[in-house]
Amino acid sequence: MAKVVVDVMLKPEILDPQGQAIQRALPSLGFDEVTSVRQGKHFELDISAGDAAAVADKVAATLLANPVIEDFTVRVEAG
Amino acid sequence: MAKVVVDVMLKPEILDPQGQAIQRALPSLGFDEVTSVRQGKHFELDISAGDAAAVADKVAATLLANPVIEDFTVRVEAG
Numbered sequence: 001m002a003k004v005v006v007d008v009m010l011k012p013e014i015l016d017p018q019g020q021a022i023q024r025a026l027p028s029l030g031f032d033e034v035t036s037v038r039q040g041k042h043f044e045l046d047i048s049a050g051d052a053a054a055v056a057d058k059v060a061a062t063l064l065a066n067p068v069i070e071d072f073t074v075r076v077e078a079g
Numbered sequence: 080m081a082k083v084v085v086d087v088m089l090k091p092e093i094l095d096p097q098g099q100a101i102q103r104a105l106p107s108l109g110f111d112e113v114t115s116v117r118q119g120k121h122f123e124l125d126i127s128a129g130d131a132a133a134v135a136d137k138v139a140a141t142l143l144a145n146p147v148i149e150d151f152t153v154r155v156e157a158g
Contacts, residue, residue: 007086008121034134036124040120044115044119063108
């Protein structure tokens with residue numbers, strides 16, 4: 001049993017309105033030192049068989065990320 | 080300039096309908112080996128001054144996570 005983390009982020013050239021909204025809210029909360037915020041998605045998969053990294057890569061490319069506007073990273077955490 | 084990653088996940092005892100929806104879609108796409116999927120949020124912050132980990136921790140607790148139902152982790156990646 002492998003635990004795999006997939007992080008999906010908008011490509012750098014794609015506008016991220018969620019991140020911008022957070023960034024604009026921070027100064028009024030006293031966090032002037034945060035100069036950039038980008039938001040993405042985080043998935044934790046349990047994979048029971050096979051090459052966990054390869055399976056997670058295919059799952060991410062097929063279902064978790066939109067390859068037109070998003071990049072993803074796969075990290076095997078245990079197993 | 081430090082780059083800090085904050086991952087926010089629903090607590091394990093909280094139902095995750097997004098993750099369940101993904102998990103149910105996977106067998107029909109041929110991914111029978113994925114036994115569990117949970118979805119969370121991933122944030123990448125650039126922090127220009129101070130103790131980046133401490134700032135990110137406060138930002139996460141204040142604005143990025145709902146501590147009633149979510150846990151978060153902070154990881155300083157560079158700087």
